[in-house]
Amino acid sequence: MPFSLFLAQKYLKPKRSVTSVITCVSVLGVLLGVAVVIIVRAVMTGFGDLWQEKILDFKPHVTLQSAGSRHVIHGEEELAKRIEAIPGVTSVSPAIDTPVMLEWRGRIATPMVMGVDSDRMSDAYKIGKPVSGSYDLDGDSIVLGIDLARSLGVWVGDDVTVYSPKTLASRDEIFLPLKWRVTGIFSSGQRDYDAHFAICSLPNARDLMGMEEGVFAVHVKTAEPANAPVFEAVCEKIAAAAPMCRVISWRQADREIFNALAVEKNMTALLLMLITVVALFCVMNTLLVLTVQKTAEVGLLKALGFTKLKIMGVFMVHGLMQVTAGTALGLAAAYGVLMNLQNLVEKLAHFGVEVFPKAVYGLDAIPYRIVTADVVWVVVIVYAFGLLASLVPAFLAASKNPVEALKG
Numbered sequence: 001m002p003f004s005l006f007l008a009q010k011y012l013k014p015k016r017s018v019t020s021v022i023t024c025v026s027v028l029g030v031l032l033g034v035a036v037v038i039i040v041r042a043v044m045t046g047f048g049d050l051w052q053e054k055i056l057d058f059k060p061h062v063t064l065q066s067a068g069s070r071h072v073i074h075g076e077e078e079l080a081k082r083i084e085a086i087p088g089v090t091s092v093s094p095a096i097d098t099p100v101m102l103e104w105r106g107r108i109a110t111p112m113v114m115g116v117d118s119d120r121m122s123d124a125y126k127i128g129k130p131v132s133g134s135y136d137l138d139g140d141s142i143v144l145g146i147d148l149a150r151s152l153g154v155w156v157g158d159d160v161t162v163y164s165p166k167t168l169a170s171r172d173e174i175f176l177p178l179k180w181r182v183t184g185i186f187s188s189g190q191r192d193y194d195a196h197f198a199i200c201s202l203p204n205a206r207d208l209m210g211m212e213e214g215v216f217a218v219h220v221k222t223a224e225p226a227n228a229p230v231f232e233a234v235c236e237k238i239a240a241a242a243p244m245c246r247v248i249s250w251r252q253a254d255r256e257i258f259n260a261l262a263v264e265k266n267m268t269a270l271l272l273m274l275i276t277v278v279a280l281f282c283v284m285n286t287l288l289v290l291t292v293q294k295t296a297e298v299g300l301l302k303a304l305g306f307t308k309l310k311i312m313g314v315f316m317v318h319g320l321m322q323v324t325a326g327t328a329l330g331l332a333a334a335y336g337v338l339m340n341l342q343n344l345v346e347k348l349a350h351f352g353v354e355v356f357p358k359a360v361y362g363l364d365a366i367p368y369r370i371v372t373a374d375v376v377w378v379v380v381i382v383y384a385f386g387l388l389a390s391l392v393p394a395f396l397a398a399s400k401n402p403v404e405a406l407k408g
Helices: 003-012 018-058 076-084 118-124 146-152 191-196 202-209 228-241 255-293 295-303 308-339 341-350 372-398 402-407
Strands: 062-066 089-099 101-104 107-109 112-116 141-145 159-163 178-186 197-201 217-222 245-249
Touching: 018 255, 018 308, 018 372, 062 228, 076 089, 076 217, 076 228, 089 118, 089 202, 101 146, 107 146, 112 118, 112 202, 118 217, 141 146, 141 191, 146 178, 146 191, 178 202, 191 197, 197 202, 217 228, 228 245, 255 308, 255 372, 308 341, 308 372
Parallel strands: 112 197, 141 178
Antiparallel strands: 062 217, 062 245, 089 112, 089 217, 101 107, 101 159, 141 197, 159 178
């Protein structure tokens, strides 16, 4: 066994002294720092994954809008057939998206209504089975998100009054409000969609907007929207097939969400790394106390001919052993917490501590995903700071004058 490792292990053995208490506190601090950073990174990564999944399930991967001044696409069926022939495209849905005002017994909401072809609805929006009713868009019917239905106080079978935005936009025409029956309630699992979106048939949307033909947009779903190179290639083919339309990908439409999430993820991890840095200062303090306690032994070692590097190695190995112990325990703690995260959240909810409300975060379950690169990054940073924290006390110990040290 190398001398530095042998002596560092000897110094690390617990004794009834202040040094051993500080050592335990140092290891505990590194444990907490590593565990918290990994847990937060995993949860923030899970947030991004789940938001991306919900966006890709509910919203179109590519939206085609008219490049002209009238914002209406004509010949949508021919356009849809051309795009459907492109490899990598799974569905194409001409649609009319418009904000409306819904009213029921004095309660008002202003969701976005999406008018789509009834036969294409299941391909256009992957929202699972209905919470209540069905996704029947025949006749004067409408399907609401579950949070939107709750805010209005309506349920399947109720008739809501729908006010067209054309009433405000047109000065020459008056569009009377329509009565549509709620035939279904959906739950996408994300509050932004469940509270602010409704679905109706394409003919009903045209009636609402006073249109006889045409659509506002063509929604396209692709096979691999998360695969950037493949998705970009499909977007280029779609743009070539629709030269008179603007092509908007989901990455462009929702870039603010993912940019904000990435910044928040990085800033949170950076701030939480300060916990680990403080813990590593404790490691430095432990080594400083140890160098004072072992002054006579250091002087004896130098008198026996041990070099500065070997003496520095003793204290640096001692510090890195603390870092290693704290890191290993922190990794184990992080994995343990993440594997039981939902159970812990539910147990806290029983005590009135709601740490993951859907109204705030917009998701119905706490997500997480452990990224190996994030774990490696945390371990490397901890070891780098641990090495620096051990270097100063080790250098001070190796710089002691052997004569003065033995006198001490």
